[in-house]
Amino acid sequence: MIGCTCSVCTSEDPRDRRLRPSIYLDVPGHAALLVDTTPDLRQQVLTQRVPRVDAILFTHSHADHVLGLDDVRRFNFMQGGPIPCYASAATWESIRRTFYYAFDGVRREGGGVPRLETHDIDGPFTIAGVRVVPVPLLHGSMPILGFRFGSVAYLTDCSAIPEESWSLVEGVETLVIDALRTKKHATHFTVAEALDAIARIAPRRAYLTHMSHDLGHAATNARLPAGVELAYDGLVLDARVDAS
Numbered sequence: 001m002i003g004c005t006c007s008v009c010t011s012e013d014p015r016d017r018r019l020r021p022s023i024y025l026d027v028p029g030h031a032a033l034l035v036d037t038t039p040d041l042r043q044q045v046l047t048q049r050v051p052r053v054d055a056i057l058f059t060h061s062h063a064d065h066v067l068g069l070d071d072v073r074r075f076n077f078m079q080g081g082p083i084p085c086y087a088s089a090a091t092w093e094s095i096r097r098t099f100y101y102a103f104d105g106v107r108r109e110g111g112g113v114p115r116l117e118t119h120d121i122d123g124p125f126t127i128a129g130v131r132v133v134p135v136p137l138l139h140g141s142m143p144i145l146g147f148r149f150g151s152v153a154y155l156t157d158c159s160a161i162p163e164e165s166w167s168l169v170e171g172v173e174t175l176v177i178d179a180l181r182t183k184k185h186a187t188h189f190t191v192a193e194a195l196d197a198i199a200r201i202a203p204r205r206a207y208l209t210h211m212s213h214d215l216g217h218a219a220t221n222a223r224l225p226a227g228v229e230l231a232y233d234g235l236v237l238d239a240r241v242d243a244s
């Protein structure tokens, strides 16, 4: 956290150095998908040496999930075309305002605007044969989306899972879920609330994400139940996705 000298912000443990939340799903022979374009996108794709992005999925339009969108220009250039992007209609409305110059059709001197092919999410869909199941979540009062890809589900930024969404994550083996801190928050699960959701979904393993500096990596892991741990930047997981 900017300006903070607490033990987590000054920790020597690299897992305590957290950029904004995002995942990259590489499905060999199909597509490489990016979920959200954080303000740290450039640093993330450089550090992880991400070679391509075939499609982008957005969970919601908060700044910490979209403000790196401009940097996908480099992928446009390398891949020679627009990138298909998927979001709910409400998320698009906001992204179109924030990145007006990518959508207004005005030619800009020098060129450089991100080229995006927009798709509205209104149910399960496939990208290059990879099945994507959107999972409606509540982020405070704001409806947002988590995503399920076969055996793995990514549920960031949620404070409640609506009744009709539980069946969408049934049988998930690897779950990544929001847990901001210990103290109650209006728009994010606490660790206890995330653990309740994990108990109900019963994945084989669960990873907490979107933590604040209240949660140090090693100390928090030490008190989590078996099969649950904090995610960290650069964490790589294997998963089975539905692809045809």
Ligand SMILES: [Zn+2]
Residues within 6 Å of the ligand: 001, 004, 005, 006, 007, 008, 009, 010, 213
């Ligand atoms: Zn701190």
Ligand SMILES: [Zn+2]
Residues within 6 Å of the ligand: 060, 062, 139, 157
């Ligand atoms: Zn958010």
Ligand SMILES: [Zn+2]
Residues within 6 Å of the ligand: 021, 062, 064, 065, 157, 210
């Ligand atoms: Zn967020």
